[in-house]
Amino acid sequence: MGATAQPQEERWVFGRLPVGAVRTRLICVPQAGAGAGAFAGWRKHIPAGWELAPVELPGRGAREAEPMPDGFDALADRLLAGLTPEFSMPYVLFGHSFGGALVYELSRRIAARGLPAPVATVVSGFRPPHVAPTSPMGLASDAELVDWLRRNGGLPDELLAFRTFLEQIMRVMRADLRLAESYLLAAPDPLPGPLHVFGGADDHVTRADVLPGWRDCAGASFSLTLLPGGHNYPHEDPAAMVAALTNALAPTP
Template identity: 35%
Template sequence: MSVGTGGAIVRPLPRPGATATLVCLSFCGGGTAPFRPWTAALPGDVELALVTYPGREGRYTEPFAADWDELMADVVAAVETLKPRPFVLFGHSMGARVAFDLALRLSRHAGPQPSAVVVSAGNPPSDRPGAPHTPPADRATDTELLSWMRGLGQLPDVILTEPDLRRMAVDTCRADLRVLQSYRYAPGARLHQPLYVLCPQDDESMAPQAPHGWAALASGPVHVRTLPGGHFYTSAGWQGLPEHFADVWHRHGPRPAPAYRAGQLRHD
C-alpha cells in the first residue's frame, strides 16, 4: 500500500503501469477502509486511489475541515497530485456530493477532468437543506448520531463496545455533518461527464425521486442502476460494486446501462 502526499491519497495496491484510476470519496463519518478490497473487483490496468479527508486515519492529527469550501480545497489539492492518466470519480452518500462538486471545481480550475462521475446512495445536491431524507444536524446528541450511523449499516458492533472508538466515530460524524450542512448548491451547475447513479433498493435515506434529481444536474448521458440491499447494499454487492460501472473502462464490462434521454427516465 502507498500513501500520497500528506496522506490524502491512499493506494491499497499501487499499479504504476495502470492506464486509468478510480478515485473514491467517502461517506459521512467514513474513511478509506470500506473501499480497499475493491482492488480485486477492478481490471488489472485500473489503480484504486482513495481520498482521506482531514482528521481521520493517516491524517488523524490534522483538524477536521471547518466547512465545505475548506474540505473541497483539500480534496481538489489531493486529486491534482494524481498521475496524469484518465480517472473516474466515485462518491458514496456524502461522497456523491463531494464527487459532484469536485468535478465542477476541477472544470473551473482547468485541472484534470474525470472521464465519468459515479454517485452511490446519495441524494442530489440540489435538494434544499432540511429536506426529507437529509442526515441529522451536527447538534444531534451522541446517542442520536450513533443510532443513525448504525441504522445505515456503517457502524460495526465492536465500535459500540469500545468507548474510545465510539467517541472517535461520533466526533468524525459530527464534523462531517457540520461540513455537509455548509454546502450550498449553485443553481444551474451541471456535470458534462457521463453520470452513473447507483441506488440501493432498500435505502430509506435516499429519496425515491433522487435519480430524477441527479438527471437534472447532468448535460451528458445518465446511467441508472438499482441494486439489492440497504445503504451499503448487500455485503457481496458492496464488494463487487465497481463491476456495475465497469463500462467506463471501455473494453471492460457490460454494455452501458439505459440512460436518460430527452427527459425520459429509464432504469436498468
Template identity: 35%
Template sequence: MSASRTVPRTEGDWFWLPSARPHAAIRLFCFPHAGGDATAFAALGRLLPQEIELWGIRMPARGGRTRDRYPESFGELVGAVSEAALPHLDRPYAVLGQSIGGLVGYEVARRLTAQLAPTACVVIGFAPPHTWREPPGSGGDAEVRELVDHMLGSDERAGAVITHPALREMVRQVLQADLGLARTYRDPAVALLDCPIKAVLGADDEAVTEGEMKEWARCSTADGGGVDVLPAGHLVLQSGEPAVRQVAGIVRDLLLPSLYQ
C-alpha cells in the same frame, strides 16, 4: 474481474491505494461516507479490473491522519482534495463517492474539470443538494445519534464499534464533524459535469429515495447515467461482498468502454 495482491500504499497525505496498479489506464478517486475513511474501499479496489486503479481519499482527523486539522468548511475540503489531485491527472479519471462522499466527489470533479474533465461520476446513497429540504445533520445532536445508529447498522463489520462505548463515541464525533461540513455546503456556481453520473441506491436505504437519486441526472449535461438499485443498505460497500461485486461491475461497465472510444 481479477484481484490484485499488491500491498496497499499511500500517495501524499490524501490518497490511499489498496491495490496499486501503476500501469492502469484510468484512476478512480473514491470519497468515503460520513464517519468513514479510505479503507472503506479496500474490497472494491481489489475487485476492479487491472485497467482501473482505485485512489481512496484519506480524510483528516481519523485513521492515519488523526493529528491533521479538520477542514472548517465543505469548500475548504473540496479545494484541498482538488489541489492534491491535480498532479495526478496524467491519465483519464473518474470519481465515486458513498453517502456524503458522493457530493464531495461531484464537487471535486467540477473543480478539476478546468484541467481535465472526468470520464464518469458514481454517487452511492446521497441526494443532490437541489432536492434537500435542509442540509443533512441540521437536526442537531439527536439526529447525529440517530444517524450513528443507522449507519453502523448498515455496516456488516461494525459489530465491535456498536458494543464498545469509546469506539462508538469516536465514530459519533467524526460523523458529527462530517455532517457539519454538509451544513456549510454552498453551490460553487461552476458548470455542471459533462459526463455520465451513475446513481447507486441500496434497496434498504431509509435515508434517500430512488426518486431523489434520479435527480442526479440534472447535475450533468451528459446522458448515460441512471439509477441502479442493489440489495443493500445505506452503506452499499459495507453491505457484504455480493454488493461490492455489483458495484465493481457497474464501475467496470461504465469506465472500460470509455478507454476505447
C-alpha cells in the same frame, strides 16, 4: 533568522492498488465518518487495467491528527489541490454518500479551472445538490446518532462495547454530516462530462426516488443504477458494486 519552514505536502491517497498495466485511475472518496479503508473490500475485485486510489480525508485513519477544514468549500478546495497530481492519467471520480457530494463539487471546480477532466463522475447514495436534506443528523444527540447509524448499516453492534473508539467515530461522523448537510446549490449545475449515479434500492438515508433528480446535473451522458441493499450497499457486496461500476464506465460499442 533562518528560513521559514514550508508545510509538508499533504497526502490524500492511501492504499493505492494498481492492477496490471494501468490505463484508468479510480479515485474513491468515502462516506461520512469513514476513511480510505472503507474501500478495502473492493481490492480483490478491481479489474486489470485499473488503479484503485482511495482517499483519506483529514481527521481519520492515517490523518487522525489533522483537523478537518471548517466548511464544505474549504474542504473541497484542499481536496482539489491535493488530488490534482492524480489527474496525470485518465481517471474516474467515485464518491459514496458525503463522498458523492465531494466528487460532484470537485468536478465542478475542475471544469471551472480548466484542469484535466475526469473520464466520468460517479455519485453514490447522495441527494441531488439542489435538493435539501430531509432528515439532518449533524445536530442529533449521541443516542439518536448511534441509533441512526445502527439502523442504516453504519455502525456494527460489536463496536458499542469500545467506548473510546465509539466516541472518536461519532466525532468524525458528526463533523462530516454537518458538512454534507450544509451542501446545497440554488440550482443544478450540469457537469460537462458523463455522470453516473448509483443507489441502494432499500436505502432509507438517500431514498431511491430522489436520485433521478441528478439528471439535471448531467450535461452529457447520464445513467442511474440501483443495487440491492441499504445505505451501505457499496460495501455489503463489493463484487457486485465494482462489476456494476465498471459496466457503467465501459465504452458504448
